[in-house]
Amino acid sequence: MNSNPQDGTSVKKYGLALHTASRELGLAISNFAGDSRCQTWNLDRDLATHLHQYLVEFIGPQTLADLAFIAVAKGPGGFTGTRMGMVTARTLAQQLDIPVFAVSTLAAVACSSSKKFISNQDMALQMPAQRGQLFGALYSVNKDFGVTEVFTDTVMTPESWHEKLESLESAYQLIEVGSELGWSVSSVLELAYLEWKQGSRPDWSDALPFYGQHPVKGH
Structure with missing residues (x-):
């Protein structure tokens, strides 16, 4: 100050x-x-x-x-x-x-949601988009440094997003983002x-x- x-x-x-x-x-x-x-x-x-x-x-x-x-x-x-x-x-x-x-907006939800979980798992967020698609993103959360983008906010089909999640090698917490x-x-x-x-x-x-x-x- x-x-x-x-x-x-x-x-x-x-x-x-x-x-x-x-x-x-x-x-x-x-x-x-x-x-x-x-x-x-x-x-x-x-x-x-x-x-x-x-x-x-x-x-x-x-x-x-x-x-x-x-x-x-x-x-x-x-x-x-x-x-x-x-x-x-x-x-x-x-x-x-x-x-x-x-x-x-997804990074903010990841930051907020991380406070509810004890584990240090990454946050996978999915949010409805237009025309049957969805937004998906993956963030690593650190209380001292905020969130780190692992997989950037991307619009895709539900099938592509599920394939992305299945390809992840580490555990993650899936967050359904509302409206x-x-x-x-x-x-x-x-x-x-x-x-x-x-x-x-x-x-x-x-x-x-x-x-x-x-x-x-x-x-």
Whole structure:
């Protein structure tokens, strides 16, 4: 933390995370020194209408000027919601001249899910996609270094994914990822903070969504 030489107080710098890649809006904020909060709302198609209102109300009593970085769920997930969160994060970061960490929704779920298991098995995650396909990914989780991508987020047929799982030589924990993901926003923030501590400062322009598929009407 930086200190103010005039009054000796600490200048609190916060990280903010947005998760809009599903029907749930998830927001999290923390100064990583005891002041943290997280909240979700099931907004579904009202996300576009209410996102900015909820964001402004959630941040208080902090202000945008208190933010050191922004984290955002980059997908996979709903096309419109993911795009909306990414545009919001990029726009704010550009205006504030702060970094944006684009975090995989599957990596965030892996991070959250790993806290429920005692074993150190890798996390295999599968999530429904459009047109009968699914998203699959494999992550190794370490509490000190976050998640390591073993098999990158990929859209594929269920048959291809099952073949991939059968080819794995080590044990894994299979996670079925649902359609409401806002609850994992705290892990989006956690993973971003681990990168922040390691000195990473990604420019807002480098934050890109991962859709995996071309959008279909109504999605």
